[in-house]
Amino acid sequence: MRHFPIFLDLCGRTALVVGAGERAEAKAAALAAAGAAVVRHEGADLPTPEQLRSASVVFVCAGDPAQAAATAERATVERVPVNVVDRPDISTFVMPAIVDRGDVVVAIGTGGAAPVLARRIRARIQQLLPERLGRLAGFAARFRGTVKAAVPDFDQRRRLWERVLAGPIAEQVLAGREAEAQAAMVEAINRREAPPAGIVHLVGAGPGDPELLTVRALRLIEEAEVVIHDDLVSPDILSHARVDALRIPVGKRQGRPSTPQAEIEALLVRHARAGRRVVRLKGGDPFVFGRGGEEIEALRAAGIPFTVVPGITAVLGCAAAIDLPLTHRDHASALTLVTGEGRAGARPAMSAAPHQTVALYMGTRAAADVAQGLMAGGRDPETPVAVIENGTRPDQRVAFGTLRGLGDLVRADRGNGPALVVIGETVALARGAPEATSARQAACA
Template sequence: MRHFPIFLDLRDRPVLLLGAGEALEAKAALLASAGARPRHAARFTPGLLEGIALACAAGAPEEDLRALSEACRARGIPVNVVDRPELCGFITPAIVDRDPITIAIGSGGAAPVLARMIRQRIEALLSPGLGRVAALAGRFQAALRARLPDLAARRRFLDGVLTGTPAALAEAGREAEAEAAFHAALAAAEVAPPGMVHLVGAGPGAADLLTLRALRLLGEADVVVHDRLVAPEVLAMARRDARRIDVGKAVGHHSIPQPEINALLIRLAREGLRVVRLKGGDPFVFGRGGEEKEALEAAGVACAVVPGITAALACAAGAGLPLTHRDCARSLLLLTGHTREGRLEVDFASLTRPGQTIAVYMGLATMPALFEGFVAAGGSPSWPAALVEAGGTARQRVLRGPFSEVVRQARGWITEGPALLILGEACARTAA
């Protein structure tokens, strides 16, 4: 972030407005609506800053604008000079007002027109009665803390009530009925609701490839237990104050053994927390989601699975490769390249069957052994292949060619991973 978003309480506090013109008048009206007491001046003198909480300027001589900016910065007073970002200590965002809910949209001064366009879209999405919903929750703050002293329990209760009947009544202006419905819901609320684990697929890394359900759960989670391959952009979708626990595994290094991860998920859920176990791709495709689900169920912990876009789908789509095609690929095989006790457990004869596409996960280290076994079983060294690095993200790269050539170049070509190997005639269907 170039600017830190913050909401200032300016009620009954003096603010300086230096200069003249429509732009400054607009600032004055905005500040007055927040309860500030504007002081106007045409020219700048240092004495104007005594007791000032904030300063805005427009339409004043250049030397006054610069002097104001320098003096405010020296005294730690927030200052805004209209259309002069280099002289600003803060910028005024586009605002959506649903008092007491306020939404501010900023562009860092780079594109204020775009910020206003975004504001218009948000205005159209939000009910005019949203502020009444917030005010309803505010009136019950003390009762809510007394009834539900546990923070996680309060959050879970509010997640339900602020999207349920009390909120709908408040939004419609039926405030007495809304209060009665809120009070009834609070009286019936569980003081210590049970925890739950959601095994959530994070997809290939791009935040906009998350499912809507995954996005909602990230916003509700008390704690996010995530793998190494989960992109920072996806983690940023989680609630800001949610705990984040990295249990990621890298090749040859397991930071936390799987049984310990299982135990961690069970413990967190038993504390009454809403846990999102976030996995790259899909939890049930080489993600050990099955093992975790079995452990949770054996411990009596409620769990649910939210699928994600698995690497084969993301890599193929990004590279323009059809995984199935009526002319050459009527089946799809998902294969792990991981070894078990040092052995690559693969039915090589099955790999040589015509009319299929094979997607090999985590196969970079064992690719030479995979190639040797494939050729020994009768497969052609010139079989079309594609190695996709960082598939489904902006960093995606693709190495295409005969299987033998892809194997030869792979080690020197890969930069950071992860990588997925795709084999089959479908790899030759496009030159993209």
């Protein structure tokens, strides 16, 4: 380790930036954000010894190599730390790549040898660290004195902080639910050695492509001790769970035996009460036909802390996978999401008005009845439709047709994967749609 890492407090102190242009502007802005009193020297001459001595640190962004070298030499004589952009050989310190999470800052250095590598490492770390990590550090700081006064014993205090920062309280802060976290923290301080409580995260896994997971969803899956997952969640997504994580399938597939909802809710409560970090992993989004509302009611009733992580719902992922615009100023000004299966097999009710897109979830069995209902209500029988099976996945299959033939289309082209039905004028614009193909051929003729 050639360079000793250090964090410098520049709040209220002078930082001298020598040079002009984008790099100098960016450096000055970063220093000002750290609370420094920034002084700019943009001329072709050298800073005076008085300017250098009054500075706590000097950054040289001059385009003239001679001016940069002379400034660095003069700063060194005055014993002022100096950094010259892209010249670690004449700098007394080098700048790291920085991950800024408020009170939490991570610096990555390569000794000036490979700045691009440092930036690549920073990008990976940014993916791993929650955006609200600094808020968590601030939350801990606010309770530090209270905890020290309430728990004088150092070992007990350390164990308390370990439980807090690795448990539900920290997760609530990271989820932006600080009021709940504060109440739980007060209780934790009063109880001290109480058994740690678990937490449940309702996580949307999206339509199947792992790259469509949110950053937070991926982190929670990787940290979970128990993953209770839908049958629709792809193996590629489940592979991100820890090797030692308990994986419990609770499949819900149309027309097949499935785990009762009450049993799923009991599993969530039982494992959380055992102090485990539980991820309830759902295909698509937890609150779009995912029964997430029912599960948070059960968790609230049981006093279990929880968070909800949205996912890309099926119609958004499937439409993007085939370049199908769900709304369009010329063709569709509304989007309706309906499910083909309600309680007791109830069929969906929807408007048959034109110029709106209908996304039918879990609706292959109901497709023919839905089509008949729309046509009876006045929807054009020639309205384009698409049946998208295993959308966003490598085995994705798409069939195009019209509203008049939707029932036959579903029966003739139905595989074993989850399928979504999209009805509306914009389907004609999708990649592979007969109307879109004809339009492109006409344009090229």
